[in-house]
Amino acid sequence: xxxxxxxxxxxxxxxxxxxxxxxxxxxxxxxxxxxxxxxxxxxxxxxxxxxxxxxxxxxxxxxxxxxxxxxxxxxxxxxxxxxxxxxxxxxxxxxxxxxxxxxxxxxxxxxxxxxxxxxxxxxxxxxxxxxxxxxxxxxxxxxxxxxxxxxxxxxxxxxxxxxxxxxxxxxxxxxxxxxxxxxxxx
Amino acid sequence: xxxxxxxxxxxxxxxxxxxxxxxxxxxxxxxxxxxxxxxxxxxxxxxxxxxxxxxxxxxxxxxxxxxxxxxxxxxxxxxxxxxxxxxxxxxxxxxxxxxxxxxxxxxxxxxxxxxxxxxxxxxxxxxxxxxxxxxxxxxxxxxxxxxxxxxxxxxxxxxxxxxxxxxxxxxxxxxxxxxxxxxxxxxxxxxxxxxxxxxxxxxxxxxxxxxxxxxxxxxxxxxxxxxxxxxxxxxxxxxxxxxxxxxxxxxxxxxxxxxxxxxxxxxxxxxxxxxxxxxxxxxxxxxxxxxxxxxxxxxxxxxxxxxxxxxxxxxxxxxxxxxxxxxxxxxxxxxxxxxxxxxxxxxxxxxxxxxxxxxxxxxxxxxxxxxxxxxxxxxxxxxxxxxxxxxxxxxxxxxxxxxxxxxxxxxxxxxxxxxxxxxxxxxxxxxxxxxxxxxxxxxxxxxxxxxxxxxxxxxxxxxxxxxxxxxxxxxxxxxxxxxxxxxxxxxxxxxxxxxxxxxxxxxxxxxxxxxxxxxxxxxxxxxxxxxxxxxxxxxxxxxxxxxxxxxxxxxxxxxxxxxxxxxxxxx
Numbered sequence: 045x046x047x048x049x050x051x052x053x054x055x056x057x058x059x060x061x062x063x064x065x066x067x068x069x070x071x072x073x074x075x076x077x078x079x080x081x082x083x084x085x086x087x088x089x090x091x092x093x094x095x096x097x098x099x100x101x102x103x104x105x106x107x108x109x110x111x112x113x114x115x116x117x118x119x120x121x122x123x124x125x126x127x128x129x130x131x132x133x134x135x136x137x138x139x140x141x142x143x144x145x146x147x148x149x150x151x152x153x154x155x156x157x158x159x160x161x162x163x164x165x166x167x168x169x170x171x172x173x174x175x176x177x178x179x180x181x182x183x184x185x186x187x188x189x190x191x192x193x194x195x196x197x198x199x200x201x202x203x204x205x206x207x208x209x210x211x212x213x214x215x216x217x218x219x220x221x222x223x224x225x226x227x228x229x230x
Numbered sequence: 231x232x233x234x235x236x237x238x239x240x241x242x243x244x245x246x247x248x249x250x251x252x253x254x255x256x257x258x259x260x261x262x263x264x265x266x267x268x269x270x271x272x273x274x275x276x277x278x279x280x281x282x283x284x285x286x287x288x289x290x291x292x293x294x295x296x297x298x299x300x301x302x303x304x305x306x307x308x309x310x311x312x313x314x315x316x317x318x319x320x321x322x323x324x325x326x327x328x329x330x331x332x333x334x335x336x337x338x339x340x341x342x343x344x345x346x347x348x349x350x351x352x353x354x355x356x357x358x359x360x361x362x363x364x365x366x367x368x369x370x371x372x373x374x375x376x377x378x379x380x381x382x383x384x385x386x387x388x389x390x391x392x393x394x395x396x397x398x399x400x401x402x403x404x405x406x407x408x409x410x411x412x413x414x415x416x417x418x419x420x421x422x423x424x425x426x427x428x429x430x431x432x433x434x435x436x437x438x439x440x441x442x443x444x445x446x447x448x449x450x451x452x453x454x455x456x457x458x459x460x461x462x463x464x465x466x467x468x469x470x471x472x473x474x475x476x477x478x479x480x481x482x483x484x485x486x487x488x489x490x491x492x493x494x495x496x497x498x499x500x501x502x503x504x505x506x507x508x509x510x511x512x513x514x515x516x517x518x519x520x521x522x523x524x525x526x527x528x529x530x531x532x533x534x535x536x537x538x539x540x541x542x543x544x545x546x547x548x549x550x551x552x553x554x555x556x557x558x559x560x561x562x563x564x565x566x567x568x569x570x571x572x573x574x575x576x577x578x579x580x581x582x583x584x585x586x587x588x589x590x591x592x593x594x595x596x597x598x599x600x601x602x603x604x605x606x607x608x609x610x611x612x613x614x615x616x617x618x619x620x621x622x623x624x625x626x627x628x629x630x631x632x633x634x635x636x637x638x639x640x641x642x643x644x645x646x647x648x649x650x651x652x653x654x655x656x657x658x659x660x661x662x663x664x665x666x667x668x669x670x671x672x673x674x675x676x677x678x679x680x681x682x683x684x685x686x687x688x689x690x691x692x693x694x695x696x697x698x699x700x701x702x703x704x705x706x707x708x709x710x711x712x713x714x715x716x717x718x719x720x721x722x723x724x725x726x727x728x729x730x731x732x733x734x735x736x737x738x739x740x741x742x743x744x745x746x747x748x749x750x751x752x753x754x755x756x757x758x759x760x761x762x763x764x765x766x767x768x769x770x771x772x773x774x775x776x777x778x779x780x781x782x783x784x785x786x787x788x789x790x791x792x793x794x795x796x797x798x799x800x801x
Contacts, residue, residue, distance in 0.1 A: 052663035170407045186407055190414035198425035212427050219425055222472055225740035226421040230660060 071105030090177035440782030501781020568632025591635030
């Protein structure tokens, strides 16, 4: 009984100590470690917030097997540099209107942040943001990609995303007929 | 839990809620049902708990059982169909086997919750951090489509750099970000992207993403003037022949309205259909979500000498989730009574327009006092205001309260001599107000306009149909966008009066006109860009074509509004 109690206390102290640390360590799929402020992580990522609240953060690096080191570096960069200027994820979700929340245009620094990324890095970052439930980062990266897609032809889109055209010639002709209006110039 | 159920009901089965307002319980004995209707394997299956294993399809719940069979359950928990196939990648053949189930337990709410979670599947994943993607669900939600129910397998997350080609080709971008990305595209871009691949087309056409993705002209409801709408054989002219419309075109829901035999379609506004029940009132109905609301009648004693009514429904979900119903009653003495109803307050307000006074104040008084015409083509809603074409070709801009804000003179004739011209249509396209008029024997066309006038190469080719755009709202400046001769448009030399054809619509996102020809009962389209005339469809009988743009967002009416407010307070 006594022993059990002692153990419980030790556990408690360890937890408190953990809670006192103000960074969390994240580990990418290829084993690299990144530090990010706990406050920023919890504010920007619903997933990390859940993990921190649930105590499933590992001191030696929380494994994020789906995210490569390059993408994780960008995520951490985004969190550490800019956490202060972003409203918390929880705030955003509670203010969602009855139908859809309007998208706030990216700010100047966010624009710069995504503009410097290569296509591949940008796509990886979208996936990472999606995986970590980082709404704002997802918004900003998706916004960037949709800007890249603006006015592009289906052929160009296939090239950018490296998508295989699985239509036959006849099928494509048929769908072009149906969508003729979308190809008219103003 | 109550919220979940009522939300589900208000979208998909409002009648049930209104009629009973109580929970119903039914019991499903899986062993018995599976033996009877499906295939009993080694063990008795159960429904799977994950949201991605259930979906709504044609008003039924499709639940994936633990042995990969699919159970089809109606909203009362009645078991209707059960069919088996290898779920992953297979189209499931539906067969109708009916069987009612008696008694209690497990409680029905369980299904309601799973349905709500499917509908909100993606939102759900956003907001509940604990469960997000810790293990990717093995199945995507079953995709509802009208002809076929398909189950998709989620491609396994592969190591990116190991097989980039296959990875990119098969499943990039991941589904949810792709919807996010596409939700920011323009309507034209979005539909052009349907040509990228079958997967993209399926995703863009999928009603599950209808809330996120911008919608466009889906097609036309056709009806005989004066004919009740809820009779059989109603047809919908679908402009996307390759993908079914996001609702059952016969609108089965309307046939089930209690105690109502006849209803009349008054128009389609922002995805909502407005029906009249004559003296009983109105019904506002969204075919895409099956949400509806009843609006009581607006009649007042002042309506006695009303010659005709013209009804509008103003619904702009980006601005407000409430709709407004505005009815104009044109009276005998140049007075127009305006009844306006807001779904926020649930009450009618009444006001009057004195055309003589307003035209003198804001516009130009010609020989006679103008009135509004009762014709659908002569009125439109633009930026939350009503634009009504008056009988002397001026346009009155009226707010939803019934106050005339402005009177804009209509565009001039194309020919230099002020030839006889009259209006055919007013409408919105690509964010601008368009006005179409017709002009007989246009001659001496000024050179700065002649480049926009398209005729055949005949001398007598001068009966023109002209499309004007309001360039400057403040100075009332109209620009000629395009002008086409009747002969070129209709391919005949004889002049057609405006009774012989109707401009049914202008495409909201493209320079494309839809014109209904009464002499051969055909709907044609004319592109202002390519100048192609195409037959859209031939119909039977004299018809009205009501253009329909789908909307997957919910509106709020008084009842829902109170509940929503209550829910917010409860939080």
